[in-house]
Amino acid sequence: MSAHIVYDTAPLGSLIRYSDGMPRPPARFAKKLAAWEQRNGVGRLVRREPPRERPTHRTQAAIILDEGNFATGNVVLVTVLRQHLLDNELRYEIVQRPAIGMIRVLLPIGDNLELLHLAASREAAELWLAKTRHDRARLEEVTADEVCADFIEGRVAALRDPDAPKEI
Numbered sequence: 112m113s114a115h116i117v118y119d120t121a122p123l124g125s126l127i128r129y130s131d132g133m134p135r136p137p138a139r140f141a142k143k144l145a146a147w148e149q150r151n152g153v154g155r156l157v158r159r160e161p162p163r164e165r166p167t168h169r170t171q172a173a174i175i176l177d178e179g180n181f182a183t184g185n186v187v188l189v190t191v192l193r194q195h196l197l198d199n200e201l202r203y204e205i206v207q208r209p210a211i212g213m214i215r216v217l218l219p220i221g222d223n224l225e226l227l228h229l230a231a232s233r234e235a236a237e238l239w240l241a242k243t244r245h246d247r248a249r250l251e252e253v254t255a256d257e258v259c260a261d262f263i264e265g266r267v268a269a270l271r272d273p274d275a276p277k278e279i
Contacts, residue, residue: 114197124209124229154178157226172197209253
């Protein structure tokens with residue numbers, strides 16, 4: 112699927128796999144492997160950026176994926192966020208959607224929402240929020256209605272055979 116479909120249908124907190132369709136090069140080719148890893152990976156959808164018109168320039172719509180953190184002990188040093196413009200040639204797959212009952216910790220940024228954390232329960236979300244001290248953050252539960260709407264509206268692909276080879 113394209114980045115447009117992810118932008119339109121994937122809920123915040125979904126795990127998204129992206130790929131250029133090329134096979135992974137052998138580890139001995141360090142530069143080729145590094146270039147391949149830039150165009151193939153998995154990230155959690157944390158934000159949708161709409162297109163914007165400015166007097167001097169125009170920005171395209173994009174999705175922002177959180178690809179993980181670099182940490183020392185319990186201290187996060189760097190969070191890797193990758194922006195994918197909607198007109199790129201990569202292929203995308205929604206690997207996992209948030210489950211019913213999970214709690215999103217959301218931060219309003221202008222007209223958008225950014226996912227700060229996805230917790231398994233309300234207690235875990237409140238504990239995370241107390242530790243990180245985001246003043247304007249709010250909690251939102253993933254409801255059965257939201258998950259069912261994805262199935263009814265055809266947003267969820269049919270389950271694949273677990274023994275079938277996986278595309279990257």
